[in-house]
Amino acid sequence: MRLSVKGVNKSFGGLQALHDVSLEIVSGHIYGLIGPNGAGKTTLFNVLTGLYKPDAGTFILDGEPYQPTAVHQVARAGIARTFQNIRLFGGMTALENVMVGRHVRTRQGLLGAVLRTRAERREEKEIKEYARALLDYVELRQYAGYTARNLSYGHQRRLEIARALATEPKLLALDEPAAGMNATEKVDLRQLLEKIRNDGKTILLIEHDVKLVMGLCDRMTVLDYGKVIATGVPQEVQKDPKVIEAYLGAGGSECQQS
Template identity: 55%
Template sequence: MPHERSSAGAGPAPVPGGAALLEVDNVTLRFGGVTALDGVSFTIRQGEIFGLIGPNGAGKTTCFNAMTGIYRPTDGEIRFTGKRVTGLRKYEITSMGIARTFQNIRLFPEMTALENVMVGADAHHKTSVLGALFRLPRHRREEAQGREKSLRLLEFVGIRHRAGHVARNLSYGEQRRLEIARALATDPKLLCLDEPAAGFNPAEKEDLLQLIRRVRDTGVTVLLIEHDMRLVMGVTDRIAVLEFGRKIAEGTPAEVRDDPKVIAAYLGVPADAA
């Protein structure tokens, strides 16, 4: 990992040794008189695990939502593989290769685990409405392929044995894993995880850390929002830190951990005191 200087400058950080995948360029987001994001810039490169951290209310999930089409930035631009994402609909962003999970789990509770993942697999199916209605050969073929793919993903996240169980009957940790499997079913280039370890015990967090690494090893880039600093420092390649909607630091885990501005933000003390 090339050494990078911690920076909170206006433009995206340099990206040595890898192509830029997602670029957040001077993004500002206002809700009425409230500025939720203020000129935030960072770049995520292909094949890395990138962390986005900060105290409660720092703007992490808001930034996530701007990247995935839930919010439209007031100013600035977001680019994915060099193409403008700003202003696109959520399904258009998904089709480009960005998938996400949510801080509050969003599954179809009355559907089985397998059916939930197959919903994600359907994102790239070409069958028409009439083809699905009359179960034409193409629809049956895509359905069989989607089922096989979904079972592989359930195996990958460690819950294939729960494939036939209704989602609401799964444990909390299994539901978290199911949501990751469903996101992976859309064949993302970038997987965005919003607080995936929330509510986990230490053993579950360690298992999640290993799963995130395995996801990256398949060639999927990962963006991680997480409060657990031990997990973030243990799994990420680089980190950007937000406070009150502004980026205050960016760099390797070691650089960010020792940055006085970051310590001050988390401890609630002036930077010079930290």
Template identity: 65%
Template sequence: MTQANINQDARSMPDLLLVASKLSKRFGGLQALSDVSFSICKGDIYGLIGPNGAGKTTLFNVLTSLYVPESGTCNFMGHQLTRLKPHEIAIVGIARTFQNIRLFGSLSAIENVMIGRHIRTRAGVWGAITRNKSTRSEEAAVEQRAHELLEYVGIAHRANDVASSLPYGDQRRLEIARALATDPTLLALDEPAAGMNASETVVLRRLIEKIRNDGVTVLLIEHDMKLVMGLCNRVLVLEYGKVLAEGRPAEVQRNPKVIEAYLGAGSAEVAVGVSA
């Protein structure tokens, strides 16, 4: 995708939410990303797939300012993400989860979600010290919102349980609830189905669809090809840090380059159930 294509997309799609152009990232002698360009529209469930080592998580980390790219730009609702710090990324409206669950294991489920919510609060150090009426009211609202989000993801009955004691699937949903507590416009999920059984994955799919239907755009890294192809409306395929293909799931599945990347030269088709 050229810069001209990106600019044309921006003019032709009024609901364009994020535009990445020629993002590149190197670690020593390893070129992790090379001129990666793509765009996401409001209301998308946008899939990011590729073989192991393709650069998917590196791209996520660039988008959320954990890594600074050597070159390229990423515009999100008028904000140049490559100029922001990680906490500023959350403020402008992007929240993410991680491939490896990063909960506060010794805190309760509701406390984990409340921590995520505090990015939208106004009480400062003085309010915390004086415990004035405004601060108390705000904290009550934070706790109420945390309860609502636990209900939303289906684990309200575990609100007071220590996060580390929750079943694996519930921990994944708790991490999503904490991300939603920041009121994101774009929710970036890094392999949310990893380690889940079939029934847990079905529940996850319904949750992601509900999140999108409620107005939050989703960017999804996932190895479960059945989930990606059945859930996403557009898919970006990376290989060795470069864009291999981009388009609707059916188009991507039929792309000879994608077939070769996943199944090797000479393979005729990508099976829906193939795992990256």
């Protein structure tokens, strides 16, 4: 997997949210996107995942032009995301939530679902088995029958990741997955993201927890006022004077991986 993003611009009225943003994400990496509030991180996420239409820019995914338009087309192209605010189906079970994510890869159409054909029933069984395996992967199998709203906050975050993984993404885009987590939940999250990377998945990560992101990411880009001010490995980025001034503060260069 390789995603190349070049010259992305996005304005909202007179506000330039993104200005000539470029980055390149390669397979098997956790790529961090950091910066102060209002830097344009989520705007870039929304452009990449089809929620916003860019004013300019080119996107190349695995050597082919990629047009982030409708959200379902983005999922079929191989990019799945989570959001800052949890967006699970609260009244559905954990298993059902993951099954919903899997349906982007189904073969049977509406007619098969209405007629309950043999092929449709077989595929539904396969989807359920796949969803159970993903719940096991994120260590939530015992909660398969729980309604999503009754899960703990940390478990809901993990369930969102499982639902995103159900689309078999080339790129898993996570928007502040550690937001609101306690220290124990953050440790569990870090272990899960490392596991996903070690299994060959590629992750694009927005995260405000500097210690977490510096310890997880292979490379990162720092945005400020919609512009790229630094790109590199964490050890380089945290020592960059522009990054320290804009985001990390006076003690930022001392932030160590852990």
